[in-house]
Amino acid sequence: MADMLSNRPASESASLPQTSASWLWQAVTGVGLILLASLHMIAHHFVAAGGLRDYASVVDYLRNPLIIVLEVLFLIVVTTHALLGVRAILFDFGLSEMAEKRTMQALWVLGMLTVGYGLWLTWTIIRSA
Amino acid sequence: MATLHDSKLKRAAQWADVRGRGLGMWAYALNRLTGLGLVVYLYLHLVVLSQLTKGPSAWDGFVALARTRLFLTLDVVLLAGLLIHGLNGLRVTLNGFGLGVRSQKTLFIALMAVAAIALIVGAVMIYGK
Numbered sequence: 152m153a154d155m156l157s158n159r160p161a162s163e164s165a166s167l168p169q170t171s172a173s174w175l176w177q178a179v180t181g182v183g184l185i186l187l188a189s190l191h192m193i194a195h196h197f198v199a200a201g202g203l204r205d206y207a208s209v210v211d212y213l214r215n216p217l218i219i220v221l222e223v224l225f226l227i228v229v230t231t232h233a234l235l236g237v238r239a240i241l242f243d244f245g246l247s248e249m250a251e252k253r254t255m256q257a258l259w260v261l262g263m264l265t266v267g268y269g270l271w272l273t274w275t276i277i278r279s280a
Numbered sequence: 281m282a283t284l285h286d287s288k289l290k291r292a293a294q295w296a297d298v299r300g301r302g303l304g305m306w307a308y309a310l311n312r313l314t315g316l317g318l319v320v321y322l323y324l325h326l327v328v329l330s331q332l333t334k335g336p337s338a339w340d341g342f343v344a345l346a347r348t349r350l351f352l353t354l355d356v357v358l359l360a361g362l363l364i365h366g367l368n369g370l371r372v373t374l375n376g377f378g379l380g381v382r383s384q385k386t387l388f389i390a391l392m393a394v395a396a397i398a399l400i401v402g403a404v405m406i407y408g409k
Binding site for chain 1: 369
């Protein structure tokens, strides 16, 4: 990815395609986020009166099954994209193979905890009212 | 050992040093900086959302705080980060798939102009609520 953005002449950059699975996932989730984050921002901050939903409005909004699917998808996609970005920065430290493996494991655990927390939060909000 | 450690740190931080570098490196650094900011925001956002589990008074109290001028300004900063990272990331993705590689600098300038316009519109909407 760095090569695509460096000061190399365009012809040289074009000869260096990036094919790693992580980069591809980063790109796919990034494109998905343009749609999902836009929807999230519009629904929660631009459409909502006063720029932020009150408690009753949040509960009402989350009771729509389609919204639940979109919000959970948003949570999974944004977490994946964020942690792949963190991975890229950490790997720039020139980690050993073992350290890279451990970093990946730690990021997987963090990702699972993040999504798990988000799911718990959603479930708790829906059930609370 | 210290030298090895220092060189790894230097290598890892190389992307952030844009002194004397071209527009491509600025774009790359900007993408990473906004990405890191958004990762921090993601986790802060998840922590704040825990207020929803404490019932209407806790959440609505936070909403009142979030409608203050300071928080609205932070919303504008968030929107700037999302627009810059999202549109710059879209360019990186297109370039990664071999699209627009030769005109990547023009594309970067054009997308940042779009981001600036969208930010102005968004800021007007945020402060106008």
